[in-house]
Amino acid sequence: MAAAEAKELQQLPLVLGDKKYDNVTRDIIAPVETFPKKLWWIAFSVALTVFGVHMTAIAVVVGTGLGLLGINNPVGWGTFIINFVFWIGIGHAGTLISAVLYVFRQQWRTAINRSAEAMTIFAVACAGIFPNIHVGRLWFIFWAMPYPNERGVLWPNFRSPLVWDVFAISTYLTISLVFWYAGLVPDFASIRDRIKESDAVQKIRKSVYSVLSLGWVGSTRAWAHYEAMAMILAGLSFPLVLSVHSIVSFDFATSVIPGWHTTIFPPYFVIGAIFSGFGMVLTLLIIMREVFHFQDYITIKHLENMAKVTMLTGSLVGLAYSTEFFMAWYSGSPFEGFAFINRMFGPYWWAYWIMVSCNVITPQLFWFKSIRTNPTLLWIISIFVNIGMWFERYVIVVTSLHRDYLPSSWDMYIMTNWDFAILIGSFGMFFTLFLLFVRVFPAIAIAEIKMVMKSPGAKGFGH
Amino acid sequence: MSARTQVYGMIAEFESPGALLSAAEKMRDAGYTTFDCHSPFPIHGMDTAMGLKRSIVGYVAGICGLAGGSFGLALQWWTSVVDYPLVISGKPFFSYQAFVPVTFALTVLCAAIGVVIAMLVTNGLPRLFHGWFYSSRFTRFSNDGFFVSVEVGDKRYDPVKTKAFLESIGGTHVEVVQGE
Numbered sequence: 175m176a177a178a179e180a181k182e183l184q185q186l187p188l189v190l191g192d193k194k195y196d197n198v199t200r201d202i203i204a205p206v207e208t209f210p211k212k213l214w215w216i217a218f219s220v221a222l223t224v225f226g227v228h229m230t231a232i233a234v235v236v237g238t239g240l241g242l243l244g245i246n247n248p249v250g251w252g253t254f255i256i257n258f259v260f261w262i263g264i265g266h267a268g269t270l271i272s273a274v275l276y277v278f279r280q281q282w283r284t285a286i287n288r289s290a291e292a293m294t295i296f297a298v299a300c301a302g303i304f305p306n307i308h309v310g311r312l313w314f315i316f317w318a319m320p321y322p323n324e325r326g327v328l329w330p331n332f333r334s335p336l337v338w339d340v341f342a343i344s345t346y347l348t349i350s351l352v353f354w355y356a357g358l359v360p361d362f363a364s365i366r367d368r369i370k371e372s373d374a375v376q377k378i379r380k381s382v383y384s385v386l387s388l389g390w391v392g393s394t395r396a397w398a399h400y401e402a403m404a405m406i407l408a409g410l411s412f413p414l415v416l417s418v419h420s421i422v423s424f425d426f427a428t429s430v431i432p433g434w435h436t437t438i439f440p441p442y443f444v445i446g447a448i449f450s451g452f453g454m455v456l457t458l459l460i461i462m463r464e465v466f467h468f469q470d471y472i473t474i475k476h477l478e479n480m481a482k483v484t485m486l487t488g489s490l491v492g493l494a495y496s497t498e499f500f501m502a503w504y505s506g507s508p509f510e511g512f513a514f515i516n517r518m519f520g521p522y523w524w525a526y527w528i529m530v531s532c533n534v535i536t537p538q539l540f541w542f543k544s545i546r547t548n549p550t551l552l553w554i555i556s557i558f559v560n561i562g563m564w565f566e567r568y569v570i571v572v573t574s575l576h577r578d579y580l581p582s583s584w585d586m587y588i589m590t591n592w593d594f595a596i597l598i599g600s601f602g603m604f605f606t607l608f609l610l611f612v613r614v615f616p617a618i619a620i621a622e623i624k625m626v627m628k629s630p631g632a633k634g635f636g637h
Numbered sequence: 638m639s640a641r642t643q644v645y646g647m648i649a650e651f652e653s654p655g656a657l658l659s660a661a662e663k664m665r666d667a668g669y670t671t672f673d674c675h676s677p678f679p680i681h682g683m684d685t686a687m688g689l690k691r692s693i694v695g696y697v698a699g700i701c702g703l704a705g706g707s708f709g710l711a712l713q714w715w716t717s718v719v720d721y722p723l724v725i726s727g728k729p730f731f732s733y734q735a736f737v738p739v740t741f742a743l744t745v746l747c748a749a750i751g752v753v754i755a756m757l758v759t760n761g762l763p764r765l766f767h768g769w770f771y772s773s774r775f776t777r778f779s780n781d782g783f784f785v786s787v788e789v790g791d792k793r794y795d796p797v798k799t800k801a802f803l804e805s806i807g808g809t810h811v812e813v814v815q816g817e
Contacts, residue, residue, distance in 0.1 A: 195677060195781035320712060329716035333725055338738035345742040349749045356753060359762075360779065364677070367776035388757070389764035392778045393786075394661070394687055396760040397679040402692035403756040410698075410745045410752075421738050621678040 188282055189627040190470040198471075198627070199364055202618045205466050206365060210613055213465065221605035228599020232307055235592055240310045242592045248578040249571075249587040253597050254308035256567040260450070261301030261600065262343070262422055263443075263563060266415055267451020268294025269350060272357075273411035276404070282479055284622040285471045288361075289462065290455050291354045292615070296607040297454070298347045300600045305339065307596075335424040342421040346414060353407045356400075360621040362387035419443045426570065432513035433574035436501060442494040446566060449487035449533070452480055453559030458608065460553040462617060471618050474547050481546040484559065488537030491566075495534065509579065517573045521586065525569050532562025644815045645768030646788040647799055648775055649808025654680045656807055657783040661686040663806045664785060671791040675769075675778040697755035698748045705747025709740040771816035786814075 189198070210218075235242050245252040268290035275283040306315050318340045320330050330337045366383040369376055390396070420440035427439040456477070463472040502514040517526045536558045539545045546552070572587045589597075611617070651657045657674055664672050665688045674683060710733075717723070718730040728735075757763065769775045769786060778784050785808060787799055796813065803811045 199677075199780045320716060327721050329721045331723070331725060332713045332717055332739055333728065333732055333735040335738075338742075341739045341742040345746040348746060352749060352753050356756070360678075364779040367779045384765070385763075388762040389767055390762070390779075391767055391769055391775075392675045392677060393673040394676070394680070394683045395673055395689060396762075397676070398684045398689055399692045399694055399756045399759045401679050402694045403752050406695055406698045406752045407749055410702075410749050413741075414745050417738065417741060424738075624678040 187627070188285065188473070188475075189623060190473055193470065193627065195624055198623055199368070199620055201467070202471070202616050202620050202623070203365055203368060205612055206614065206616060207368070214609065214613065218606070218609045221602050221609055224599055224602025225606045226602070227595055228602050231592055231595035231599055232303070235596070236307055236312050242590060244587055244589045244593050246585050246587070248583050248585060249575045251308075251571050251575060252587060253589060253593040254304045256564070256571050257597055257600055258301050258304035258308070259422055259443075259567045259571075260564050261297045261304070261604075263419065263447035263450045263567075264297040264454045265294040265301070265346070265350070265451065266419060266444070266447035267455050268292070268297075269346075269411050269415040270448055270451065271455070272353060273408040273415060276408040277412055281626045282476055284619055284626050285468075285473070285476050286455065286459060286480070286618075287622070288354075288357065288615075288619045289459060289612070289617050290451075291350065291357070292608065292611045292617075293451075293454060293458060294350050295347070295354060296604050296611070297451075298343070298350060299607070300604050302343060302347065303600070303603075305343075335421065335428050338421045339425060342418045346418045349407070349411055349414060353411060356403065356407065357619060357622075358386070358615060359388055359390050360392065360400075361616040361619065363390040363392065364620050365616065416444055419447045431574050432507070432509040433498075433502075433517070433570070436498060438494060438497055438501070442491070442498075445487050445490045445494065446533075446563060449484060449491055449537075450559060450563035452484045452487065453556045453563065456480055456484070456552055456556035457560060460549050460556070462612060464549075466612070466617065468618065471623060474549075477549060477552055478543075478546045481540045481552055484556075485537045485540035488533055488559070492530075492534035495530065513574055513577070516577055517569060520573065520577070522569065522573045522576070525565050526573070529562055529565040529569050532558045533566060536562070642815050642817060643768075644789050644813060645771065646786055646791075646794070647796075647803065647811060647813050648769065648772055648784050648786045649803035649811040650774065650777075651783040651785065651808060654783060657785065658682060658686050660785050660806050660808065664787075667793070667802060669787060669791055669793050671788045673786050673788075675775070675782075675784040675786060677779055677781060677783075692759070694752050694755040694759065698752035701751025702744045702748030706740050706744035708747075709743030710736060713739060768814055768816065772812060772814045774810055774812065775814070 191197075193201075243252055243254075268287075271283050271290040272287045272294075275287075306312055309315060318330055318337060320332075330340075362383050366380065366387050369380045369383065371377050371380050420443065423439035423443035426434040427436060429435060459472055459480075460477065463469055499514050502510040505511075517523075536555050539551075539555060545555075576587055577584055649660075651660055654676065657676060658680060661674050661683060665686065672687075674680075674687065676683075713736040714731055717732075717736075722730050724730075774782070775784060776782075785803065787794055787803075793799070800811050800813075
């Protein structure tokens, strides 16, 4: 009885197959050491082309003016703000995996944290473009930074959430980059030490990875400082990730627009961000594990855990939607009440119902283990999550603005081709960066995987 | 050429993390001080086995965070109260509640950059050269090799005795690392 119970309680191993440390290094570095095949080149050229469209469209819009876009009065915030919030949100899952799960000692994070962090950085980079081009005069964006200037006694208004955003997002990007790079150093050393300097190309690779690995020799003294640093960085990123999307939500919540002016916004935005981020992690990793044969490292168990997080956060997002409705009714404010009825049944009813069905209903399928453990179905549902979360931001931004207090100001928001080009283009940028990442950097944290696997040869040793 | 050859120390290979851990304890007990262990991943309990002190990087993070946060708050106070006082929505000039996000962001930013710099400085990184790189066997430390290294500067270092000792505690492929 006791033995059977103990066996049942024993968890599935995090790394499948009877692997030695050498196999782990070999398997994970393989995509970095081999020349990309046709599939990668096709994906990369498509992504790069779309990225080119992105940059061209941005250049035209910045050069011509914001009149090319669908924004008008009263809908002064359009796709740029929608995409900004969307991409920032995507990033949150990476930090959650790398920092929050680290602090809670969740060992299953080791297989997915590297690529999730990469996703964070690329998503925040995509997001960072949008507020800059949204201001219209990109060349004055540095005015948001506080510095003694030649314009007289003039400082940014620190009571403005838009200035908070500047600090929150740039801090978030910097810390994510630093955390990611610090984690990569030992793995760069693994790549460096495997290179045989047989020809000129290999010599260049050796120099590049030597510099990137900073001369790491894996000494215990170094690991001691390194682990202390990783714990502190995780501890710092934990509150940071919660603050970043809270501050993004303040951009909305501190205004007096019906549908925006609510105290639920910070937690609602943070949960939505984690939800959308896990959706994107699933989208990326399910493809990556197939293409690079990482099934033994990113196991079904990992996918299932992510599906569970997605289901939980999706349900919380649903709870937030209904709380908003309750508060709109309970507040007794006719403007609030109108804003929410209008969301459901107004001219943008379709966007609202796409949002609800993708974000609240589809994740409920994860109650079934057969769906949670099926990579194909998981991938399809993750796409729904991505779509749903984009529409959530669309609903929040557009439906609240298009009906102003004065009915004479009412207007509709219609996206132009430039809006679409920049929206789709940002995905090109994201995938270009991600495709480069998986070929140049180890996509799974090698040293951390070795920590959580059962150590071969040593009896009774392990974590 | 041989006149310029320099000896950096001695390295020995061990089979597993567990073997490295017990080797570290024996090295510590034998009185070696400038020895180190090299492994592809951090091994728990290794710092006590080697007799290391707790890392100081946490204190650096704390100090940098405090400095960053204080600077952030002082910057907002000075610009909003002293240099450029402006009434916004009838709020007080020093409306500290609104100053929390920027203060927090700068605290975290400075603490994080501080802790990374502290890690690099305490570990002597980045470095372009390390004596152990002369050993071709040593490159396995980043894959599946577990090594103990003794620097030539250790007061107990002796070409014969140290080699014998490393072998007696289970080390294999003991080699003297030297290069130009």
